Amino acid sequence: MYEWVKALHVISVIAWMAGMMYLPRLFVYHAEAAAGSDKAETFKIMERRLYRGIITPAMLATWLFGLWLAFGFGIVDFSQGWMWLKAVSVIALSGVHGWYGSMLRAFREDRNTRPHTFYRAINEVPFVIAIVIVIAVIVKPF
Template identity: 40%
Template sequence: FYLPRLFVYHVEHQSKKEFVEVVQIQEMKIYKYIGYPAMWATFLSGAWMLYLNPVILESGGWMHAKIFVVVFLIMYSLSLDYYRKELLAGNCKKSGKFFRAYNEVPTLLALLIVGYVITKTFSFLFTFISIAVFAFIVYKIMTPKR
């Protein structure tokens, strides 16, 4: 949840070279030493759980929905490394507002995952409301203040 915030600082303070160098070090350490290993630990423990208890896949659509959202969370995590490398190379064209909005993506995905697990159901209404609230938050972040 912190890495996109660092991307905001990186993008919005590019004229301050020393500051950006410190932020780049933080970005690398957070991704390589915390984010990437945590992603793999989560993936492997989930795969191991399914291997030990495959009947859980027969418990309804909620587990399939959860796995689908987890795949998006993994893609999000990998995209953070892409943006980190783009920023490092000076090729990133994204704005601070984009990264502020992008910072909300894992919150939505976590909300969906936890909601599916707690209710043990796949509800289109729950999914729609969650995505609508997320879209509203992103809209508020991206809309210029008057």
């Protein structure tokens, strides 16, 4: 059972991360499109479907299966440092998720004032956090 929950956890992580890496790309192109144009309205639909249909459900599933792994089987040792590095990192990743949600709302209401270069710059943030998490859980450096 533990292996099945872990497999579902990793599958959810893949969906969450895929969406978290794609959404800022949409913001880059959206920021370049004129507000009110057909292009901008299409980006609004794509962003909403990606966020509501994939990213948020995948995040909830990641948390559900992750907490199930952590507390459901009694085999995780909370005295190990990597566990806490992972905990801080997943909270940060969830914070970025919420931050992206606020950007999505700004675009939806035609309030975005940030240039496309800003969205290019933040594009890699979820990937950097994911690298830290994977090294923490696989290498368990401390």
